[in-house]
Amino acid sequence: MTTPSADANWQSAARLAAPAGELAMSESHDEPQTRRDLLGKAAFWTTAGTLGFAALGTSRMPMPGVFPGQSSQLKIGLPGEYPVSAEPTRVPGQNLFVLHEADGYAVIGAICTHLGCVVAPTGEGFDCPCHGSRFARDGKVVKGPAPSALPWYEVSLGLDGQMVVDTKKTVPVGTKVVL
Ligand code: FES
Numbered sequence: 001m002t003t004p005s006a007d008a009n010w011q012s013a014a015r016l017a018a019p020a021g022e023l024a025m026s027e028s029h030d031e032p033q034t035r036r037d038l039l040g041k042a043a044f045w046t047t048a049g050t051l052g053f054a055a056l057g058t059s060r061m062p063m064p065g066v067f068p069g070q071s072s073q074l075k076i077g078l079p080g081e082y083p084v085s086a087e088p089t090r091v092p093g094q095n096l097f098v099l100h101e102a103d104g105y106a107v108i109g110a111i112c113t114h115l116g117c118v119v120a121p122t123g124e125g126f127d128c129p130c131h132g133s134r135f136a137r138d139g140k141v142v143k144g145p146a147p148s149a150l151p152w153y154e155v156s157l158g159l160d161g162q163m164v165v166d167t168k169k170t171v172p173v174g175t176k177v178v179l
Pocket residue numbers: 112113114115116117128129130131132133144145146
């Protein structure tokens with residue numbers, strides 16, 4: 001059995017010893033905590049990296065790997081939008097001209113056959129602004145360096161009454177259709 005003063009002394013000694021004990025425990029846990037921190041950081045960056053790559057992969061998912069080819073058929077409006085004229089009419093938004101004469105319609109490409117600049121109508125034909133090629137009204141070369149005539153494309157009438165040009169199908173120069 002302990003006396004009250006002996007008990008007080010023991011408690012006081014225990015209180016004094018406690019900080020030293022905690023310090024000892026803390027010192028002995030320093031190394032494991034550092035390792036734990038390191039592992040925590042590694043886990044964080046691994047997760048962040050994984051999520052980053054997953055987000056990157058997800059963002060690419062809606063994009064198809066192969067794109068379907070663009071149609072070569074273009075609707076260029078109603079025939080009445082291109083009145084009979086000695087001057088070819090530029091198709092709005094396209095590198096094409098419509099030539100409408102008494103004997104029918106023709107669609108002529110506006111891309112120079114030399115290096116691909118867009119030609120401009122002159123009233124007598126077409127001039128290329130890049131290297132000086134000149135083309136007659138029917139697209140034939142008048143002056144080089146263009147190696148060949150401007151292409152004439154197949155044109156037809158669609159079910160909705162619009163003119164349809166197929167830019168993958170050329171027709172002989174001078175081919176006109178009545179629409
Ligand atoms: S691109 Fe037309 S003359 Fe060269």
